[in-house]
Amino acid sequence: MIFRRALPTCLSIGVLLAGCGDRQSVLNPKGGDAHQFAQLSWLLFAGGTAILFVVMLATYLAIHGPDRFRALLGSERMVVWAGVAFPVVTLTALLGYGVWLTRAVALTAADPDALHISVSGEQWWWRITYRPANESVVAANEIRIPAGRTIVFTLTSPDVIHSFWVPNLGGKVDMIPGRTTRLRLRADAPGVFRGQCAEYCGGPHALMAFEVVALPPSDFDAWLESQAKPASEPESVEAHRGRDLFLAAGCGGCHAVRGTAAAGTVGPDLTHLGSRRSVGLDTLAMTEANIKRFIEDGQHIKPGNRMPPFRIFPAADLDAIAAYLAGLR
Amino acid sequence: MANVGLGRVGKVLTWIVAGGAGLLLAAFLLAWSGLYNVAASRGHWAIVEWLLAFGMRNSVELRAMAINPPPLDDPDLIALGAGHFHGGCAFCHGAPGISVSPIAQHMLPPPPHLPTSMRPWTDAELFWIVKHGIKYTGMPGWAALERDDEVWAVVAFLRQIQKTHPERYRELALGSVRLPGQTGKELATVDSNQEAAGACARCHGAESKGPVSALVPVLHGQPREFLAKALKEYAESTRRSGVMQPMAAELDRQEIARLADYYARLPAPRPEKIAGNASLIDRGRKLAVEGDTANGIPSCNPCHSGNALPEYPRLSGQSARYMAGQLALWRAGHHAATGGGAIMAPIAQRLSDEDIAAVTGYFASLRAKPTGEKPQ
Numbered sequence: 181m182i183f184r185r186a187l188p189t190c191l192s193i194g195v196l197l198a199g200c201g202d203r204q205s206v207l208n209p210k211g212g213d214a215h216q217f218a219q220l221s222w223l224l225f226a227g228g229t230a231i232l233f234v235v236m237l238a239t240y241l242a243i244h245g246p247d248r249f250r251a252l253l254g255s256e257r258m259v260v261w262a263g264v265a266f267p268v269v270t271l272t273a274l275l276g277y278g279v280w281l282t283r284a285v286a287l288t289a290a291d292p293d294a295l296h297i298s299v300s301g302e303q304w305w306w307r308i309t310y311r312p313a314n315e316s317v318v319a320a321n322e323i324r325i326p327a328g329r330t331i332v333f334t335l336t337s338p339d340v341i342h343s344f345w346v347p348n349l350g351g352k353v354d355m356i357p358g359r360t361t362r363l364r365l366r367a368d369a370p371g372v373f374r375g376q377c378a379e380y381c382g383g384p385h386a387l388m389a390f391e392v393v394a395l396p397p398s399d400f401d402a403w404l405e406s407q408a409k410p411a412s413e414p415e416s417v418e419a420h421r422g423r424d425l426f427l428a429a430g431c432g433g434c435h436a437v438r439g440t441a442a443a444g445t446v447g448p449d450l451t452h453l454g455s456r457r458s459v460g461l462d463t464l465a466m467t468e469a470n471i472k473r474f475i476e477d478g479q480h481i482k483p484g485n486r487m488p489p490f491r492i493f494p495a496a497d498l499d500a501i502a503a504y505l506a507g508l509r
Numbered sequence: 510m511a512n513v514g515l516g517r518v519g520k521v522l523t524w525i526v527a528g529g530a531g532l533l534l535a536a537f538l539l540a541w542s543g544l545y546n547v548a549a550s551r552g553h554w555a556i557v558e559w560l561l562a563f564g565m566r567n568s569v570e571l572r573a574m575a576i577n578p579p580p581l582d583d584p585d586l587i588a589l590g591a592g593h594f595h596g597g598c599a600f601c602h603g604a605p606g607i608s609v610s611p612i613a614q615h616m617l618p619p620p621p622h623l624p625t626s627m628r629p630w631t632d633a634e635l636f637w638i639v640k641h642g643i644k645y646t647g648m649p650g651w652a653a654l655e656r657d658d659e660v661w662a663v664v665a666f667l668r669q670i671q672k673t674h675p676e677r678y679r680e681l682a683l684g685s686v687r688l689p690g691q692t693g694k695e696l697a698t699v700d701s702n703q704e705a706a707g708a709c710a711r712c713h714g715a716e717s718k719g720p721v722s723a724l725v726p727v728l729h730g731q732p733r734e735f736l737a738k739a740l741k742e743y744a745e746s747t748r749r750s751g752v753m754q755p756m757a758a759e760l761d762r763q764e765i766a767r768l769a770d771y772y773a774r775l776p777a778p779r780p781e782k783i784a785g786n787a788s789l790i791d792r793g794r795k796l797a798v799e800g801d802t803a804n805g806i807p808s809c810n811p812c813h814s815g816n817a818l819p820e821y822p823r824l825s826g827q828s829a830r831y832m833a834g835q836l837a838l839w840r841a842g843h844h845a846a847t848g849g850g851a852i853m854a855p856i857a858q859r860l861s862d863e864d865i866a867a868v869t870g871y872f873a874s875l876r877a878k879p880t881g882e883k884p885q
Contacts, residue, residue, distance in 0.1 A: 338803055430812030433800060445802045486805055488855045492848035
């Protein structure tokens with residue numbers, strides 16, 4: 181009976197796993213230490229499977245096997261060699277191999293060419309600060325990096341413990357209030373990877389995701405230059421009206437739009453919101469309709485997030501605000 | 510033959526059940542026949558009246574046991590209570606110098622004239638009665654059950670009602686309203702009565718005079734859109750207040766617009782004396798101007814001063830006690846059904862007691878600026 185159930189169960193789990201994209205997977209390494217982690221993971225899976233197979237075989241023989249095997253399996257020598265010596269040797273070897281394989285993570289040789297990015301994990305979003313040439317450029321929830329270059333992330337948290345993890349690019353590191361932790365990552369080639377807060381941090385923790393977009397170095401430089409600029413002027417009459425409404429409705433109490441009176445630091449900087457790929461931390465695509473949804477009904481999209489619902493706008497006003505925000509490229 | 514073997518006890522039980530069923534049937538037949546007289550003019554039999562009053566006293570006593578009254582000898586609380594009492598209670602219960610309306614006198618039971626004949630209820634019992642009302646009498650429950658703060662104001666006034674001189678009562682309940690003597694023709698034909706005409710000013714003041722109590726907001730100089738929206742929300746019961754809902758429900762759209770327009774044009778009265786010390790007010794200013802990023806508190810000014818949306822209230826010169834009371838309601842989870850309330854509730858919940866004292870003290874210390882004027 182058990183064996184008959186096992187096959188379909190394994191098959192369906194396999195099908196489900198196949199559904200996991202490769203944007204957020206340890207088994208799809210795309211740079212730096214991730215290759216070593218993937219290698220180590222495969223070794224662990226293979227070794228673990230082999231040992232499990234041997235144990236199952238021994239169990240079967242201990243129950244149904246000839247007396248000779250049963251006596252051998254029941255002997256004291258078996259317990260000493262297979263139960264004590266084997267695990268000690270195997271695990272010691274594995275530990276040594278693991279340390280040797282990931283030695284680059286432990287070594288903190290200064291890389292003069294590295295790009296430094298600060299990320300602050302906050303309930304429940306990511307505050308990202310770039311520092312090109314002594315000025316700081318603040319963004320949120322989407323990290324763009326140049327492919328092929330080492331990135332040193334400085335990780336902090338002002339509230340509770342979060343954990344910063346981009347499985348395709350490397351290991352995860354906790355963000356601990358009152359401490360600064362560091363993580364080095366590198367993407368071999370351009371691509372989009374998904375990161376996730378990997379330490380339960382309350383309420384919408386599960387939706388505290390982000391994207392890492394690796395760009396060709398020249399594209400990255402151009403992007404960073406554009407991000408450093410203040411917000412663009414609204415282009416249409418509607419967007420103009422949207423900006424006035426955005427400011428009058430008090431959005432600037434929490435959000436900053438550089439170049440306007442909005443200078444709040446409680447929530448994400450919106451100076452270049454329209455250039456991001458998503459609304460509400462990778463939960464919705466960047467469209468005007470989704471911006472409107474988040475303003476009015478963000479509590480249903482990301483339950484527990486700290487932005488109050490703004491259900492005070494007539495439809496035309498909300499359209500204007502969304503047009504303004506989507507135009508902040 | 511069903512009770513064979515049950516013995517004496519069984520027989521007695523059977524008789525009791527049968528007797529009960531018979532009584533129920535008789536009561537049903539009496540109600541069905543229409544022979545019972547429901548006339549209020551007939552009164553109750555003395556025994557029935559005694560039993561009902563006895564039951565009421567015990568019920569109120571039991572339910573009031575767990576209620577802890579706040580200090581009630583508070584002039585602001587008493588003035589607010591008097592203002593509501595005049596509009597909401599005096600018709601049935603009279604007031605110092607005012608007798609019970611002859612219509613109310615003929616209710617069953619007749620409501621007591623409270624200045625002269627109030628039972629010696631405790632504070633907690635009075636609170637329970639004002640909040641929940643009493644079944645089988647005309648006494649209604651409070652229109653907004655979550656507003657205990659308002660109920661306590663009425664209780665505070667009731668504690669004073671027996672020793673309040675009629676002249677003092679007029680001062681307390683009518684505040685600054687001084688209606689000119691109307692001519693016979695006006696009395697006979699004008700389409701609004703005196704009660705409604707003076708209702709706002711009784712508590713909120715009018716012309717150059719501010720509110721009668723620090724628990725009542727200053728309306729002078731608020732944006733007309735905000736005032737109209739607040740009245741509309743009270744009328745629709747989305748914003749909850751046992752004092753304001755009944756008032757707003759009587760106003761039609763044009764009246765709301767005219768009232769909002771009137772108060773929006775009034776210059777702000779002089780702000781109350783600054784309650785907090787200078788360092789507290791400084792802290793309040795910091796919250797109002799910069800907010801507190803570490804605790805997720807946005808600055809107040811983008812919404813509450815200068816060129817913010819006219820649907821938002823302006824806070825400069827507002828009463829500190831009133832603002833603290835509203836913030837307390839949001840913190841307790843009430844008051845969030847309106848668009849503006851839903852925005853303020855999560856923010857208020859991030860404020861500490863000290864934050865509230867600081868920020869309300871700061872705004873109270875500012876003189877209200879006319880709307881449309883640039884901030885700083």
